Amino acid sequence: MYVAGGSSSSDTESGASTEEADNDAYPHGGRLCVASLARCRPRVLQARSKMYLWNVLTVAVFYTLPVIQLVVTYQRLLNQSGNQDLCYFNFLCAHPLSALSDFNHVYSNLGYVLLGALFLAQVWRRHQQHRRKTPTQKELGIPQHFGLLYAMGIALVSEGLLSAAYHVCPNSMNFQFDTSFMYVTSVLCMVKIYQSRHPDINARAHATFGVLALIIFIGLVGVLNANFYFWVAFTALHLVTCLIMTFQIYYLGRFRLDGGVVYRAARALLRRPLAAVTPTHCGRCVLL
Incomplete structure (x- = not known):
């Protein structure tokens, strides 16, 4: 009986501490608001x-x-x-x-x-x-x-x-x-x-x-x-910027440009050409 009473009291204390933690995390009556994020x-x-x-x-x-x-x-x-x-x-x-x-x-x-x-x-x-x-x-x-x-x-x-x-x-x-x-x-x-x-x-x-x-x-x-060289450099810079921004928007900011991107893309294109050119997220692709 003593052990059972101790366990019930510890459960009560842990439940109270959990409620206090929830109230600290969500101060607006326990509801999740934008400010809580x-x-x-x-x-x-x-x-x-x-x-x-x-x-x-x-x-x-x-x-x-x-x-x-x-x-x-x-x-x-x-x-x-x-x-x-x-x-x-x-x-x-x-x-x-x-x-x-x-x-x-x-x-x-x-x-x-x-x-x-x-x-x-x-x-x-x-x-x-x-x-x-x-x-x-x-x-x-x-x-x-x-x-x-x-x-x-x-x-x-x-x-x-x-x-x-x-x-x-x-x-x-x-x-x-x-x-x-x-x-x-x-x-x-x-x-x-x-x-x-x-x-x-x-x-x-x-x-x-x-x-x-x-x-x-x-x-x-x-x-x-x-002059001609300026427009060539500007066009190249503009296209590269648009390409990087497109990748960032399509992958929701999770795209990372590293040295192995070209290798992985070429390997995927050789192994599964149809799947490589098919967009995974069609909705984002249409919006872009």
Whole structure:
């Protein structure tokens, strides 16, 4: 009887400890929520998200100010010398105003700035609502990355300013001003879409902007010296990148490129040619 009583008490204690462990793992009434699947702490995710904002602000300030100085200098040279070949204007639809030779195209970029400011106001409003929530309410749903949203708004405002600066004196040398933050906005949108489905996985801001710098550099070389060899190298790089990304999407990130991939593929093609060329996951293949 004593042994039986001891075993029952130990079973009760183990059951209680199991319930406590379950409550610690699933703090929301023992239910599995999205927040329970997050491995990173909210502070870590918030710090990583803020890095996007500070990187975009730094790039925007140190990129926009020299651009504005350059195009204003171009406009002054055009007005003083009368050499209209410095800039490429469509005089059929250009409306000069004051010192600007093409005011309407500069003014047309105001929409980018206003839309970016409205987006920033909406993000700030959502951020304030999130701050007023209780700690338990903050753990519900996916982790919020407000720094990434602020970065998207700053990028949209910067795109409006730089596009307006380009239209002050449009030419082939200034074309990069109009497109740089288009790349930034597109990449930030892709990162945000990925983060919405993978809230615990956030790309490093430094790596993201490093890739952006490479893309902008390739675009700059294409504008300055787009010869035959450049297009051959660009096409090869583009095809290899698309191939690697296709493998990553098809195999859900489990694809690893090593020295034996070509050997294994050739061996499978020789042994079972039909099975080697038949896709294992037809749904993913159709989507790709």
